[in-house]
Amino acid sequence: DAKTTQPTSMDCAEGRAANLPCNHSTISGNEYVYWYRQIHSQGPQYIIHGLKNNETNEMASLIITEDRKSSTLILPHATLRDTAVYYCIVPGGSYIPTFGRGTSLIVHP
Amino acid sequence: NAGVTQTPKFRILKIGQSMTLQCTQDMNHNYMYWYRQDPGMGLKLIYYSVGAGITDKGEVPNGYNVSRSTTEDFPLRLELAAPSQTSVYFCASSYNSRNYGYTFGSGTRLTVV
Numbered sequence: 001d002a003k004t005t006q007p008t009s010m011d012c013a014e015g016r017a018a019n020l021p022c023n024h025s026t027i028s029g030n031e032y033v034y035w036y037r038q039i040h041s042q043g044p045q046y047i048i049h050g051l052k053n054n055e056t057n058e059m060a061s062l063i064i065t066e067d068r069k070s071s072t073l074i075l076p077h078a079t080l081r082d083t084a085v086y087y088c089i090v091p092g093g094s095y096i097p098t099f100g101r102g103t104s105l106i107v108h109p
Numbered sequence: 110n111a112g113v114t115q116t117p118k119f120r121i122l123k124i125g126q127s128m129t130l131q132c133t134q135d136m137n138h139n140y141m142y143w144y145r146q147d148p149g150m151g152l153k154l155i156y157y158s159v160g161a162g163i164t165d166k167g168e169v170p171n172g173y174n175v176s177r178s179t180t181e182d183f184p185l186r187l188e189l190a191a192p193s194q195t196s197v198y199f200c201a202s203s204y205n206s207r208n209y210g211y212t213f214g215s216g217t218r219l220t221v222v
Contacts, residue, residue, distance in 0.1 A: 034210065043113075043199050043213030044152070087151075096167070097211060099144070099152035 004088045009104040018075040020103050022088030025069040033064060034091065035073045036099070037084040044087065044099065047073065078107045111135050115200050115214035122190040122221045130185040130217050132200030138212070140203045141183040143167075143175065145196040146216075152199065158183055190221045 005023040012018040024033060032051050036044040048055055048062045050071070055062045061074040075082050087102040116131045134141065139160050144152040144167075154167030158177040172194060174186040183202075187194060200214040 041216070043216055046210030046212070049210065096154060096157060101151045
């Protein structure tokens with residue numbers, strides 16, 4: 001698996017955009033980037049994934065740099081319910097997702 | 110569509126007891142996984158299965174056993190429970206694990222005393 005690096009914690013004001021970065025400098029050309037989040041004590045929830053192009057769904061947007069060595073998850077209008085731990089994952093050839101500590105996002109009023 | 114269902118949600122075991130954590134999915138997913146999560150930590154893979162009859166060890170398999178007799182079910186067996194196995198256990202599934210998102214169950218909170 002490509003190793004990913006995320007900040008330990010971030011905070012964001014409610015209603016503002018939350019931009020969560022992830023570095024995956026060892027990613028190979030055919031590996032996808034996945035983002036999940038885990039709200040306190042619940043199972044992780046899939047958010048979005050991408051390969052090369054930017055992606056958007058009803059939950060978030062994913063921006064992947066042209067060299068694919070980093071990506072940013074964007075929550076356009078963060079709410080208090082978006083407070084969670086966010087995981088950036090590159091399962092790669094093993095097809096087995098590895099969840100590190102992720103980024104703890106706190107959305108404050 | 111129930112997704113991934115785990116039972117029980119909570120359990121307290123005494124040291125040395127055994128139990129089975131149940132996991133079932135109704136999405137016809139081939140891949141299934143068991144993770145454990147200790148407080149403040151990420152998820153660690155215990156065992157996984159790529160299809161019925163096939164299982165393999167993850168990062169922390171010691172003290173656990175699994176079986177996969179059907180596509181739907183992937184039970185996790187704890188033999189001789191120890192305090193170090195106090196954790197939250199999550200089961201997950203995916204269709205082919207490459208281009209699909211993973212669906213997680215709601216977890217089983219296990220305490221060994």
